[in-house]
Amino acid sequence: MIKLNFPFTEAAVRALKVGDEVLISGVVFTGRDAVHKYLYEGGPLPPGVSLRDGILYHCGPVMLQQADGTWQCNAAGPTTSIREEPYQGRIIRDHGVRGVIGKGGMGEGTLAACQEHGCVYLHAVGGAAQVLAACIRRVRNVYFLEQFGAPEAIWELDVVDFPAVVTMDAHGRSLHREVFQHSQAELARRL
């Protein structure tokens, strides 16, 4: 297990390789479909949010507001990342993102952006909403709650030892591409 702590430097990220298992600690921001489309179209991040040397988490959590106004995270696993493929490369470039957490992997555009700008794709276990919510020690803030609704809002989270696997690195390797090619060849032999 490799510890990956905020702020996530380019050197730390470029040192990672496909297959590395990491434990992430520090601030991460959630963002999914609505946020990606918004940022891609040039929408500004709200004051207080910076993705520079940061991690963007593809996640729409279950959040419950407490009597004192704070938020409690009841479930927070990754959502499918490939929907953000049209937008991700530009967002990595424009906002200096160092890591994208999600599930299912992403495509060639994102892989190229990871290599060019120094970013990695970190695969969390899909569906493991409780294990991953337990790594969220505090919900620091929420942005775009009214505009996008709770699952689509930007949630600012403090995470400790959040487990993920590097499946796309900054050296042009993608586990997803490799597993697809391997499984395609295996299937061809069995048809």
Place this chain on the structure above:
Amino acid sequence: MTELQTALLELIRRTSAEIPDDVHRALLAAGANEQQGSIAANAMQIIDQNIALAKNKSQPICQDTGSVLFYVDCPVGYDQITFAEAAREAVRQATRKGYLRQNSVDSLTGKNDGTNVGPGAPALHFQQQRAPEVNVRLLLKGGGCENVGAQYSLPHTALGANRDLAGCRKVILDAVLQAQGKGCGPGILGVCIGGDRATGYEYSKQQLLRRLDDRNPVPELDALEQDIVQTANALGIGPMGFGGRTTLLGAKIGAVNRLPASFFVSISYMCWAYRRQGVTLNEAGGIARWLY
């Protein structure tokens, strides 16, 4: 709340927080079968921890609490309108309590009113039966796995799939290949051979109400189910698409009649977080017993 509303709320809570026993057993076996220390084995360990944590905390196994799909078998004369109202109220309550995420969006405006109740939500399927009891089954099916579902029209030239069982096998395995880890495998397939485009998908989802350890009474379909699982697990896609030995936990295949001109194979993919439960109701609308 009425007794029926309370029962349905409890059905939703348990479906969202607890994996059924048959699925849990299959997941444990799959985890033990992965190569120790591999990222696939470690993913299966996290899945197992997650199942325990969700049950203990009575919180959603997965944050995508999915489409809320009710399947109701009821006797002649049963008041379906009252049931539908009770189901909608139970969904509202379950959302307020955090058993369900605010998960239902107006398709035109993009607005999420936070209730999970709206046109088509929750989805209710009623079927009359001669037996006097009311059985309510519930599937919570997340978007990740729903998005990798597929419908093929045979013959399929690119895949060389003809209008026969061998052709069905080809397209079903293609769906597994295309899904990779995106549907949160190891997954479970519900498949319908035949029907029209709408009923094909509908029946494919109903296959997911079957127990994982049952066997298909139709010999050809039983053989196809076993073959699909065995072949899929030889492809090396593995849990989460990380590479590994278990790609599918099961495949459930049904067949309905088709038109001479149509031959659809409809495939619904269910994630490992297979949230499916059911209850038999007593006369007052409360829970008499659990079905899975």
